[in-house]
Structures are given as structure tokens and as C-alpha cells.
Amino acid sequence: MAAESAPAGAGLDAAKAPGAAPGSGAALDAAASHADAVEVLKGYDGPHVRIMEVCGTHTHEIFRQGVRRLLPPAVELISGPGCPVCVTPVGYIDEAVRLALECGCTICTFGDLVRVPGSRLSLADARARGAHVRVVYSPQDGEAYAEAHPEEDVVFLSVGFETTTPSTCIAVRTAAERGVRNFSVLTANKTMPGAYEAMRDSCDLFLYPGHVCAIAGTKVCEDLVAEGVSGVVAGFTARELVCALAVGVTKFREGAPFFVNCYPRVVRPEGSPAARRLVASMMEPCDARWRGIGVIPDSGMRLNEAYRGFDALERHGLAHEEGVEPRGCRCGEVLQGRCTPEGCALFGRACTPEHPVGACMVSSEGACSAFYLYGAATKEEK
Template identity: 60%
Template structure:
């Protein structure tokens, strides 16, 4: 048999105790749906979608901070996914339609380029992401420094995954670890979690890579011992990217951070160090404290914790659709509700 046939055989023939596997990467969630992998699983294997979408776990308070900046004439540069995420009173999309200057960019460096070309504008990049995209935000500060820009800042909502793995451990028996995050952190981070009884496999994004990772979890789980399998060795090394981590350490420091649906996770956020206060939008623009109020009917937070699935939410597929999203999980291209809406009806 080919490796992919072997993996499928291991998965489909599993007859052991119930096994809960949490994919903490939104890209994994969409790939698993798109590739039809859920249809291969026996009843005793359950895939749970966890908090692996940076836009989804960003709290309402952050959107309110961004809207506050927009209301005071600051030009915002943002990735497109963030545009329609609801704040307490509206969204960035609504603010833009009302005249706010909100630019869609593809990297943080695009925001620096915009700031350099528009020195008369105060420009803030909305920096949302995990370890994969955060180094680019650091490079943006580095480039702004080199160009002596005085009109560029970051509004940070950057997070690291370690605390989330620990916080969600009781919700599953093993993790499908995100391949792109582990490219930066290395396999050493999830490997260290085995000392705390947490198991999982690092997965890539093709059908073969995902099936191999799930099959590895199925086989290893039967040993009864914590384990880590790197099923994405062509990209993920043991040490990851020391250069990217050094860049993070230079510009950012750990802080406590709020995760939508999960709460405050100690040391899980990344904020600019005091040496780079001039690039901190919160300090530079004196953003007042915000008290974000999510829609109480939306169960996005429960979905991110793996406590329910999108159809359990009273808004899903009714008042909340990709065209008119109520919650962040429906807005983001990596969101769980978006994946269920797009694929589970097929």
C-alpha cells in the first residue's frame, strides 16, 4: 500500500476508545472539510475545531480600539479578514463606508510603505497574528526605524500558542499542531508539552500530510503515553527559526492577553518593549480603555473552545452568514463557522 493508503487504513479501522483530536489551526479546519477527511473517520474519532484563527480569538475590545483610532483620523492599514469583524458598535467596514481611511494591505511592510508615501497621515498597522506572521510586524518596526518615520505605529494583538495549548488540553486527547506556527517555534515547543501529559502531531496541509498526522495520533494514542510526532518534517525542524524568534525577542515582550471565548491567558500576548514606545499606537494616540461587548447571542467563544459546533449557535445559518456575519468565526477565511457553512452542506 502507498503511505496515504496505509494512513487511511489505520484511521478507518480504529476500534479503540473514543478519541478527540483538536485541530488548532483554521487552515487545517478548512482543509479537512475540503478534502473530505471527516467522512473517513469512524464514530469513535472526533475532530474538534479549536482556537487556531488569530482573527477569531481577537476580542471585541481590540476592534473597538481600532475604531477609536479611525474616529480620530488615524489611517488604519489592515488585512482584509479583520475588516468585517464586529466591534461593540459597528465594524471597520462600516467605518470605512462612513469615510474612515482604512487601507487593505497584504503584509505589515505594505503599511510602512504607505506611511512613507503619506507623511502627513498618522498610520497604524493592525497587527493581529500568531508566531507565523508576527515577525513581519517586527520587520515593519525595523524598517520604520531605518526610514526615520514618525507617523507609523502598531496596534498589537499578537499572541503565542503555548498558553492556548495548555488552556485547551482538557478539551481533547491530542492536538493536530499547526505546521506554520511550528515552522517558527520548532517541534521543541509541542515536544516540551509531552512532559505535561499533552500529546499531538505536527501536521502539514495536504491530504497525505493530514492523514499521516491523524494516523500517527491514532497509533500513538494506544500506547497510553504522551507523545509528539512531527508529521511535517519537510518544513518543521526541531529548533524552528531561531532568527525569527530573535526578532520577536528584540521588539516584543510577553504580556497577559485576552482570547475570545477563553479569557485572559497569562503571558500569551506580545506587546512592544518600552524601547519602542514611539511605535505603540495605544501610547502614541492615548487610546482610552475600551469595554468591548460581544453579541450575547453569538456562540463564537464556545465554538473556539470546542464546547460546541457552529450548528449549535442560534444565529448560525440564520442571521449569521458569510454575507452578513455576526461573529468573528463566520468572518474569517480561517473561521470554524465559515468552514462549516462552506463545506458541511455539500
């Protein structure tokens, strides 16, 4: 197993990190002879490689910063299930709409969720029918609003991966400590290891999300190498993304499974033990449905028994909704890397940012949104 640290710097000379496993830097030394990572990517002449951008922010930044223009035909980027809004199932939106319209709750949510279509209505539609839907920037904003408005039953819509789940826990803990009983959360929090396993045969290597690894650490990624799964952790600047991709294709050409941490200034092998302890003290794993993938066992997080009173469905006696996917929408296939957004007949026609059919066109991390915003410009420049 090759587990290395490769700081993103000018070219790949920086990839030869002190403390790397003995003998593991040979491929990086060879790549560094190209002078810099840009030239490594442009000059790649190895076998065809499919790289899955697990993180939706990576998808947008790779487009926005022009990284795709550097890639030869042999390097193919595909989208993955790393957009939390996109993988949230339709039934979750239906639950939020019911809480708003039937139970009279004030919904506090991140802006991306407001226009995601449910089976019949979006939260924007519910708001047009008189529901109280407020856009907030953090779970703490939702808790503070509930504390300031004790006459309202406030529900925060908690979606996200390892990166955002600790913030929800802090908000719930604060509400418990302050006796704010009109605050609850509708959880759709997920963890990434199950998704890596589900997507392992969809690509040749993963571009792992740097912010998730900053919390979770790198052990899961390192362990997957023993199962033949390769990947690199990437940051979010142009230099960090180019370095990670260059290291990835260089190591891929060697032919052996590998893992390299190309974001060591933020990601440590141990991640954030404090954040993980907080979540473990308040939440427990549960089976979770991912749009396009289905149910992944133990990939969700829900409030444990001690905090179950802050679970919105439990509090209002509602059952989980199954939901109905929009007809003709291929978001599920996009999230599995089985097609590009442009392979969907609705893309750019019936489905646009102004009139979205699927979540991938709504979210600021969605692949369809990225292709719509930047895809045409990229083609023209090529």
C-alpha cells in the same frame, strides 16, 4: 516520552523515520500494515478520540480536501483557538474603530478584520462613515503606504501568532530606520503555548499547527508530553493531514502520551531561532485576552520600550477597550471546542458570511466559515 518524526508519504511506511527514539516506532509499524494512512483512518476501531485542530487553516483544509469523510464515528474533530482573527477580542476592533473615526488614522489591515463586528461598529461600518480603511497583504505594505503618504497617520492592525509577528517587527524596524514617524501598529499578537495549556483538557490530542511550529520549534510540544498532553504536528496538504491523523490515532490507541512531528520537511526541533531573536529584540510578553478563553498571562506580545513610540494606543493616548460580545454569539465556545458551529442558534440564520455576527463566520480560518461553506456538502456525501 515519545518524540518522533514522521514524514507524510504514501501510507505510514514513511512514518518510520531514521533517527526516531529506540522502540518508538512499534505503533507506526503496526499502522503501516494497513497499507496506507487512509485505510488506517477508515479502519480505526480504538477508543473514542477527540482531536483538536488548533489551526484554523487545518479546519478549512480538512473540510475542503474531504478528509472528514474518511473518519469513523470514533474519531471526532473539534475546533480550537488557532484562528488569529477569531480569538482577537471585540475590544480590539473597538480600538481600531476609535483610531479611525476619532483620531482620523488611516487603518491598514488584512481583509478578514474589516467585517468583524465590534461592540457597535465594524471597520466596514467605520469606512461607510468616512474612515480611511485600506486592505493590505503584509505589515510591510502598511509601512510602505505610510512612507509614501507622510500627511496621513497610518496604523497597521497587527494580529497573529508566532508565524506573523516577525513580519510586524520587520515593518516597525524599517520605519524606525527610515524615520517614518507617521506609522504605528495596534498589536494583538499572541503566542500559542498558553493556549495549549488552557485547552489541554478539552481534547485527547492536539493537531499542532505546522507554520507556528516552524517558527517556535517543537520543544513546547515535547515538554507537554511529560504533563500527559499528546499531539502531532501536521502540514496542510491532504496527504500530510491524513498521515498526521493516522499517526495520531494509532499512537493514541497505545494509551501513553506522545508527540510526533509529521511535518519534518518544514518543522525542525529548533524552529527558526533568527525569527525568535528578532521578536525578542523588539517585543516583550504581556497578558492577553483571547475571545472565549479570557486572559492568558504572558500570551501576548507588545512592542518593548525601545519601540514603544510605534504603539498606536500609546501614540494617541487611548486606553484598552473591554468590548461587548455580540448577543447570542457562541464563537467563544466554538474556539474552546465546547460546541460546534451548528450548535449555535445564530449559525446559518442570523449569522452568515454575508451578515456575520461573530468573528468565526468572517475569517477565512474561522470554524463557522468552514462549517457553513463545506459542512452541508460533507453531510450529503456521508
